[in-house]
Amino acid sequence: MGENIVCGRNAVNELLKSGNPVNKIVMKSEKENGQGRNADIVHRCKERGIPFQFVDNAVLDKLSAGEKHQGIVALSAAKEYVEPSDIIAIARQKGEDPFILVLDEIEDPHNLGALLRTADAAGVHGVIIPKRRSVGLTPAVGRTSAGAIEYVPVARVANLVQTLKYLKDEGCWVSGAEAGGKDIYQADLKGPRVVVIGGEDKGLGRLVKETCDEVISLPMLGRIASLNASVAGSIILYEVLRQRNKG
Numbered sequence: 093m094g095e096n097i098v099c100g101r102n103a104v105n106e107l108l109k110s111g112n113p114v115n116k117i118v119m120k121s122e123k124e125n126g127q128g129r130n131a132d133i134v135h136r137c138k139e140r141g142i143p144f145q146f147v148d149n150a151v152l153d154k155l156s157a158g159e160k161h162q163g164i165v166a167l168s169a170a171k172e173y174v175e176p177s178d179i180i181a182i183a184r185q186k187g188e189d190p191f192i193l194v195l196d197e198i199e200d201p202h203n204l205g206a207l208l209r210t211a212d213a214a215g216v217h218g219v220i221i222p223k224r225r226s227v228g229l230t231p232a233v234g235r236t237s238a239g240a241i242e243y244v245p246v247a248r249v250a251n252l253v254q255t256l257k258y259l260k261d262e263g264c265w266v267s268g269a270e271a272g273g274k275d276i277y278q279a280d281l282k283g284p285r286v287v288v289i290g291g292e293d294k295g296l297g298r299l300v301k302e303t304c305d306e307v308i309s310l311p312m313l314g315r316i317a318s319l320n321a322s323v324a325g326s327i328i329l330y331e332v333l334r335q336r337n338k339g
Contacts, residue, residue, distance in 0.1 A: 101164055104165070112168065116167045118144070192220060192259065194221075195226065197222060198227060209240040211240065265305050267308045280335070
């Protein structure tokens with residue numbers, strides 16, 4: 093899959109802590125960046141034998157291709173996608189009911205990054221995205237995820253509907269999020285659970301929605317009819333976590 097560019101201190105730190113392969117770390121000159129700012133990262137590089145280099149800002153700007161790099165960029169093996177069956181296996185290895193997030197054509201890298209961050213925090217076993225009309229695991233996604241991209245398995249599939257049917261065959265209940273559905277605070281979200289969040293503009297695709305076992309919604313008491321996809325998704329994931337913890 094080639095080489096991946098990881099930008100920003102948090103993302104680079106999490107990459108190093110994860111133990112995943114790192115080819116090289118490139119940092120802004122210590123003189124320009126403040127004495128000792130990257131001392132912790134330099135220490136980790138020396139411990140793991142990872143090459144590192146100090147450069148001027150122009151080099152970092154070129155490497156990051158316009159992404160905010162905060163004076164540091166890592167070059168690593170590109171993040172590998174997993175299969176949906178791998179995510180099911182991860183849950184079973186942990187002795188837990190599967191908890192899976194499916195994203196139906198999320199195109200904004202900041203939304204995907206934010207959802208990966210919440211997925212990691214809420215104990216989601218994996219995230220599934222479509223190959224078409226969806227952002228992949230880009231540097232912008234990695235930076236926005238604050239390093240969660242290193243820990244959350246992501247599957248990229250050709251057909252979301254077929255994938256949802258597979259997950260149902262594996263015993264999962266599929267809850268699609270869209271206005272007009274059952275209030276999430278009245279819904280039973282325990283047990284093997286797949287949460288499907290629709291794209292930023294159109295929401296759930298028709299066939300995806302028809303494949304869901306139920307449609308759930310957030311209560312909206314104000315004048316705004318909807319929330320940002322990553323905000324809505326995060327609230328729903330934490331409600332699932334709350335109910336799972338209650339048993």
